[in-house]
Amino acid sequence: xxxxxxxxxxxxxxxxxxxxxxxxxxxxxxxxxxxxxxxxxxxxxxxxxxxxxxxxxxxxxxxxxxxxxxxxxxxxxxxxxxxxxxxxxxxxxxxxxxxxxxxxxxxxxxxxxxxxxxxxxxxxxxxxxxxxxxxxxxxxxxxxxxxxxxxxxxxxxxxxxxxxxxxxxxxxxxxxxxxxxxxxxxxxxxxxxxxxxxxxxxxxxxxxxxxxxxxxxxxxxxxxxxxxxxxxxxxxxxxxxxxxxxxxxxxxxxxxxxxxxxxxxxxxxxxxxxxxxxxxxxxxxxxxxxxxxxxxxxxxxxxxxxxxxxxxxxxxxxxxxxxxxxxxxxxxxxxxxxxxxxxxxxxxxxxxxxxxxxxxxxxxxxxxxxxxxxxxxxxxxxxxxxxxxxxxxxxxxxxxxxxxxxxxxxxxxxxxxxxxxxxxxxxxxxxxxxxxxxxxxxxxxxxxxxxxxxxxxxxxxxxxxxxxxxxxxxxxxxxxxxxxxxxxxxxxxxxxxxxxxxxxxxxxxxxxxxxx
Amino acid sequence: xxxxxxxxxxxxxxxxxxxxxxxxxxxxxxxxxxxxxxxxxxxxxxxxxxxxxxxxxxxxxxxxxxxxxxxxxxxxxxxxxxxxxxxxxxxxxxxxxxxxxxxxxxxxxxxxxxxxxxxxxxxxxxxxxxxxxxxxxxxxxxxxxxxxxxxxxxxxxxxxxxx
Ligand SMILES: Cc1cc2nc3c(=O)[nH]c(=O)nc-3n(C[C@H](O)[C@H](O)[C@H](O)COP(=O)(O)O)c2cc1C
Ligand code: SF4
Ligand code: FES
Numbered sequence: 001x002x003x004x005x006x007x008x009x010x011x012x013x014x015x016x017x018x019x020x021x022x023x024x025x026x027x028x029x030x031x032x033x034x035x036x037x038x039x040x041x042x043x044x045x046x047x048x049x050x051x052x053x054x055x056x057x058x059x060x061x062x063x064x065x066x067x068x069x070x071x072x073x074x075x076x077x078x079x080x081x082x083x084x085x086x087x088x089x090x091x092x093x094x095x096x097x098x099x100x101x102x103x104x105x106x107x108x109x110x111x112x113x114x115x116x117x118x119x120x121x122x123x124x125x126x127x128x129x130x131x132x133x134x135x136x137x138x139x140x141x142x143x144x145x146x147x148x149x150x151x152x153x154x155x156x157x158x159x160x161x162x163x164x165x166x167x168x169x170x171x172x173x174x175x176x177x178x179x180x181x182x183x184x185x186x187x188x189x190x191x192x193x194x195x196x197x198x199x200x201x202x203x204x205x206x207x208x209x210x211x212x213x214x215x216x217x218x219x220x221x222x223x224x225x226x227x228x229x230x231x232x233x234x235x236x237x238x239x240x241x242x243x244x245x246x247x248x249x250x251x252x253x254x255x256x257x258x259x260x261x262x263x264x265x266x267x268x269x270x271x272x273x274x275x276x277x278x279x280x281x282x283x284x285x286x287x288x289x290x291x292x293x294x295x296x297x298x299x300x301x302x303x304x305x306x307x308x309x310x311x312x313x314x315x316x317x318x319x320x321x322x323x324x325x326x327x328x329x330x331x332x333x334x335x336x337x338x339x340x341x342x343x344x345x346x347x348x349x350x351x352x353x354x355x356x357x358x359x360x361x362x363x364x365x366x367x368x369x370x371x372x373x374x375x376x377x378x379x380x381x382x383x384x385x386x387x388x389x390x391x392x393x394x395x396x397x398x399x400x401x402x403x404x405x406x407x408x409x410x411x412x413x414x415x416x417x418x419x420x421x422x423x424x425x426x427x428x429x430x431x432x433x434x435x436x437x438x439x440x441x442x443x444x445x446x447x448x449x450x451x452x453x454x455x456x457x458x459x460x461x462x463x464x465x466x467x468x469x470x471x472x473x474x475x476x477x478x479x480x481x482x483x484x485x486x487x488x489x490x491x492x493x494x495x496x497x498x499x500x501x502x503x504x505x506x507x508x509x510x511x512x513x514x515x516x
Numbered sequence: 517x518x519x520x521x522x523x524x525x526x527x528x529x530x531x532x533x534x535x536x537x538x539x540x541x542x543x544x545x546x547x548x549x550x551x552x553x554x555x556x557x558x559x560x561x562x563x564x565x566x567x568x569x570x571x572x573x574x575x576x577x578x579x580x581x582x583x584x585x586x587x588x589x590x591x592x593x594x595x596x597x598x599x600x601x602x603x604x605x606x607x608x609x610x611x612x613x614x615x616x617x618x619x620x621x622x623x624x625x626x627x628x629x630x631x632x633x634x635x636x637x638x639x640x641x642x643x644x645x646x647x648x649x650x651x652x653x654x655x656x657x658x659x660x661x662x663x664x665x666x667x668x669x670x671x672x673x674x675x676x677x678x679x
Contacts, residue, residue, distance in 0.1 A: 012644050015659035047646035186602030186641040224549075224586050225642050227655040262542070263549055265584035268640060282544030282570070284583035300541065343645035344607035350646050372608070381603055385640075417603045417645070428603070435602075435640065 002035040003081050004056035008111070010043035010196050011228040012189070017068065018051040024069040025053070028076050036081065042197020044111035045351030046098055054093055057083045063093040098367055103329060104353045105337050106313050107190075110197035116235055118243055121200045127245065129316030133208045134253040138168050141212035145315060147323035149335030154180050154271070154308030155383070155412045155488070157334075157401045160315075163305060166295035167213040170303035175215035177206050177305045178280065178298070179312055181222040181229070182264055182271035185384025187415030190339040191309035193351060195222075195229040198313075199236035200245075203259060205312035207250060208319060209305050210257040219299070220261045221276050233261045268385075268439040272487050273306045275441060286441045287487045308413070310339060331357035334400045342368045344417035345377070361395040364418060375420040379504065381428075383412025385435050386492035388499035389425065408499065410492075425504035429497040430458040436493035447490025450481045454497065461508050471510070474501075522559045529554050530562045538569045544580055548587055557588040592635040593628040595673045598652040601638045604645035609662075613649045614638075616663040621670070633674045 007022040008014075022038060029036040046052060049065035053075075064080055067088060078086040090096055104110075113120035121127070133141050146161025167175060179202065183191040195202060206218045222230055237259050240246045248256040262280055264270050270279045274288035277299050298304025314336060318326045327335045334356035340363055342349045347369035354363075364370065364377055371377050379389040388409035397403050404411050419428075433454035440448045454477055460470045478494035485491035505512050522530070533550040537543045547566055551558050558581050567574045581587045599617050600610060621629050621636055628635040644650035647659025653669060661669075 011657050012647050012659060015644050015647050015650065015657045045646075050647070183643060184641065187604045187645050188641075189643040189645055192643040225639060225652070228657070262545065264586075265545060265548070266586035266639075267584050279545065280542050282542040282580070284580050341645065343604035343648065349648075385603065415604075415645070417607055419607045423607070428606070431603070431606070439640075 002037045004037050004039055005081065006039045006041045006054040006056070006061065008043045008050065008052065009040035009115070010050075010111075010193060011226075012047055012193075013043050013050040013052070014228070016050050016066065020069045021051045021053065021067050021072065024072040028072050029081075032076060034076075034081065039114050041113060042110045042115050043193060043351075044093060044099060045107070045193060046096065046348070047350040048348050049090070052093075055081055055083070059083075060092045060094060063090040063096060064088045065090070098348055098350065098352070101367070102353050103337050103355050105317055105326070105329070106194065106201070106310060107198075107339055107351065107353045108317070109201065110193060113198065115197050115199055115232060116239065118200065118239060118245075121198075125320065126200055126316075127204060127251070129319030130204050130208055130211075130245070130251055132319045133211050134251050138212050138214055141208060141319070142168055144319055144323050145212070148314075148318040148326040149323075149330070149333070150311060150314055150318065150326065151334070151401065152308055153310035153314070153338065153413060154273075155185075155410070157411070160307060160311050163295055163307070164209065164212055166293065167215070167303045167305045170296055172302060174217075174300075175213055175303045175305075176299045177209045177213070177215045177218040177307075178276070179206055179218065179220040180271060180273060180276060180306055180308050181220050181226075182276060183223055183226070183309070183413070184268040184271040185387075185413050185415050187343040187381065187417035188341050188384060188413045189343075190341050190351060190414065192226055192229050194309060194313050194339075195226070196232050199232050200240060201313045201316060202233075202309055203236060203240050203246065205315040206259060207246065207257050208315050209307070209312060211250070211253070211255060213303070213305055215303075215305065216256050216258065218257065218259045219280060220259065221264060221270070221280060222261055223264045223271075224266055230261060230263060237261065267441075268435075269441045269487075269489055272489065275487075276306070277304070284441075286443055289486070310413070329355040330400075331355075331398060332400050332402055334402070338399070338411070338414045340399075341413075341415045342418075343415060344380075345371045345373055345420045346418050347372050356400050357398045359396050359398055360390060360416070363399075363416060364395065368416075368418065371418060371420045373420045373422070375422065377418050378421040378423055379419050379425065379500075381417040381419075381496060382415070383410040384415055385432060386410075386488060386495055387412055387415075388495045389428070389503060390499070391503040393503075408495070410495070425500040425507040426458065426462050426509075429500040429508075430455055430462070432493055432496040432500075433458060436489060440489060441487075444484065444486050444490060446481045446484035447486075447493070450477055450490065451493060453477055454481075454493075458497075464509055467509055471501075471508070522555070522561050526555055526559070527561055527565075530559075530565055534565055534569045544570060544577070545584075548581060548584075552587060555591075557591045559591075560589070593632050594676075595633060595653060596635045596637060597670070597673075598637045598639035598642075600640070600642050600644075600648070600650045600652075602641040602645075604641070605649040608648040610649040613651075613661060613663060613666060617666060620663075620667060631674070634670060
């Protein structure tokens with residue numbers, strides 16, 4: 001029997017050389033006359049170990065990493081393909097503490113299966129949720145999702161079931177399901193990992209959404225920065241259609257659901273749901289006024305469910321295992337798990353799926369292993385470029401939507417970007433304003449003009465020109481943006497700025513207020 | 517401006533793309549992507565062709581092209597190199613990499629090296645934040661890019677014979 005060796009095809013793994021490693025392993029095995037089967041899997045999310053090579057043994061999968069092509073002959077010499085020891089070995093993958101402590105629900109298959117293999121998908125619980133849904137009416141599916149407590153993972157944390165219910169009850173035969181795969185937030189990559197590592201899970205979730213609300217057409221709006229995910233999704237959709245999981249007769253239900261991937265074009269604001277609809281319709285990505293809600297008048301004016309990749313990918317398991325199973329994870333009104341993305345200056349960056357309620361300190365230290373530089377972690381930006389900078393004094397607040405909102409921060413899409421004590425918070429605040437100016441859709445003055453002014457004002461503060469007057473100006477500018485912006489781009493860009501000012505005033509040349 | 521007009525063959529390619537997509541709902545972005553994938557940019561000659569097919573004004577089409585950072589209105593170099601400027605990459609030495617990229621290539625953002633080999637563009641996150649700092653070359657994403665690795669990549673691109 002041939003030996004199975006897993007080498008990720010995830011773009012993160014490829015970005016650090018997984019393709020060369022795969023070729024080196026195949027070539028070395030051929031030279032040695034060994035019968036191996038190379039499986040290209042998704043990433044396990046232990047990125048500091050990528051390229052992470054796994055060998056299938058009777059005891060489970062053994063992990064080796066990070067592997068460079070030069071290491072390959074020595075790995076074979078050490079008999080790694082037969083469970084031999086090597087300095088790059090980490091024992092059983094599942095026992096690596098980073099992975100062992102996780103609660104992988106949405107990511108239960110990612111890194112384990114061949115992303116495009118339908119057989120793998122079904123062997124690991126795939127399509128169980130859809131088959132359950134096929135036997136239910138729309139209202140019953142919506143009830144299951146509502147009861148699970150699932151809230152939108154794209155940022156706003158709105159209850160998914162309530163949104164679906166609105167679309168279910170909206171009139172008309174033409175409705176749409178749109179997946180927001182714009183994943184524009186810096187420091188986030190869970191959508192990408194899932195689309196590259198388990199694309200059928202998203203397809204299944206969207207199909208269930210279609211059955212639930214009575215939509216027959218779905219779009220995945222994917223950012224153009226994700227060329228690998230684009231190809232994977234296209235192949236997965238074609239295969240799913242061929243196998244009867246999509247198309248005119250979904251899983252023998254007699255109902256149809258078609259799916260299409262559309263590429264964005266490098267505009268952060270197109271992650272905002274109404275700008276995304278404009279973009280899908282072939283227009284500039286300008287934010288729409290609400291109401292009407294997209295659930296009533298969305299894509300091409302029709303009722304539309306819009307959900308983030310993570311929201312939709314949570315649905316198959318909710319249907320398969322029942323609402324209560326999912327709901328029991330988490331705390332307060334934050335039910336279920338969130339795939340946290342550990343990024344920035346960390347020793348062990350990667351993906352950690354955990355129930356809500358874990359703290360930043362646990363994620364940064366127990367999972368992230370502290371800073372990569374070995375210096376103290378000074379600040380963590382949570383929730384993307386519009387998220388607040390969280391100082392060490394707040395690392396013990398549980399990650400719960402309400403607890404974070406209460407301290408003027410947000411969990412958003414679950415990205416954590418850690419900075420060590422060399423970070424210049426004034427420069428980061430300036431960057432937040434600059435980013436807002438670059439990406440503003442231009443519809444409202446506070447966002448369009450305010451952000452440009454914000455950059456200038458911060459420059460003057462840094463240069464110590466009229467510092468006090470400019471600080472007062474920055475403050476009022478932030479307030480104007482907070483209150484006078486139509487969407488969260490202008491409305492939340494002040495969060496990173498204000499949090500940086502509040503917690504790290506010395507970086508702006510202000511004496512810190514004594515005692516926290 | 518160098519090379520701002522397209523050959524008859526390219527114009528035919530543009531027309532073919534437009535024909536292929538015009539029946540699609542919300543066809544404009546797919547059309548622009550297809551043109552840029554073929555030609556590397558969206559030449560001005562494409563605008564009236566698209567406008568006619570979609571029954572929109574040229575100004576509308578132009579407005580869309582200019583709204584999106586992804587679409588280029590001048591021809592790029594043989595290779596497009598994007599350097600991530602976003603926070604995770606900043607936390608891992610991305611700012612030094614940005615400066616190194618500009619200095620070593622001798623160009624600023626949105627410019628092309630005089631030998632036509634490389635165009636440099638900023639990008640705001642490539643979803644590779646666990647391997648920061650990250651860059652993109654064509655459709656390949658590269659991670660943990662030190663200044664030395666950047667130089668090796670550029671050297672490789674320069675050696676590649678233009679097709
Ligand atoms: C400027 C801006 C950018 C956004 N970017 C994204 C994004 O990249 N992905 C996403 O899912 N939601 C994004 N959102 C949130 C969406 O507007 C919307 O709330 C979300 O797609 C709804 O899906 P959910 O309920 O499943 O989270 C963004 C919002 C704003 C204001
Ligand atoms: S806040 Fe900014 S991005 Fe949002 S609608 Fe207004 S101008 Fe557009
Ligand atoms: S911040 Fe650079 S890849 Fe995400």
